Amino acid sequence: MGCGSASILQGFDSTTFGSVLGLDLSTEAIRLANRFASDKVVFQVGDMTSFKCPRTYDVILFSESLYYAPAMEREALLRRLVRHLKPGGAFVVTLAQPKRYADIIEMIRRCFQISEDRPFCRSVRHLLVFS
Ligand SMILES: C[S@@+](CC[C@H](N)C(=O)[O-])C[C@H]1O[C@@H](n2cnc3c(N)ncnc32)[C@H](O)[C@@H]1O
Numbered sequence: 001m002g003c004g005s006a007s008i009l010q011g012f013d014s015t016t017f018g019s020v021l022g023l024d025l026s027t028e029a030i031r032l033a034n035r036f037a038s039d040k041v042v043f044q045v046g047d048m049t050s051f052k053c054p055r056t057y058d059v060i061l062f063s064e065s066l067y068y069a070p071a072m073e074r075e076a077l078l079r080r081l082v083r084h085l086k087p088g089g090a091f092v093v094t095l096a097q098p099k100r101y102a103d104i105i106e107m108i109r110r111c112f113q114i115s116e117d118r119p120f121c122r123s124v125r126h127l128l129v130f131s
Contacts, residue, residue: 001048001081002065005032014040023051025068049073053084060085062093067101075107082112082131090115090131098126 003022012020022043024030033043048062049069060081069077078091085091093108095101098119108128109117116129 001062002068003033004029006036008063009036023048049077053081056084056086058086058089060091064094064096066093066104074104075111085131090129093128095126
């Protein structure tokens with residue numbers, strides 16, 4: 001969600017995943033992301049706050065993007081999308097400015113089952129894994 005130019009895919013071994021769908025509001029970001037497009041990797045322009053999820057996923061990733069959803073809509077967005085996680089699946093959220101977005105961390109801790117909640121190694125960037 002909010003995949004941007006999808007640079008995270010540079011670090012992915014395509015034999016380790018079945019499929020990826022990347023969504024972003026920006027047509028320019030999706031144009032750039034499409035350099036990773038393949039039979040398994042698809043991108044589309046769309047708004048995460050109104051996105052109709054077509055199927056279930058093992059992982060729904062918000063890498064530096066959840067805070068773009070309006071504050072009043074974040075919890076509802078996650079509660080809607082949690083129905084699109086496969087059994088055993090998880091959200092992954094990263095926040096480079098955890099102090100600024102302490103309200104997001106607090107909401108996630110209050111509403112979801114956390115499996116990881118920690119800073120990245122040698123970084124203030126925060127990682128949350130939850131379902
Ligand atoms: C800081 S960038 C992060 C990009 C990428 N996930 C990364 O980690 O490099 C945030 C992205 O969220 C996208 N975005 C903002 N609001 C959005 C929305 N409502 N729906 C989908 N994407 C959105 C922006 O266009 C931008 O590409």
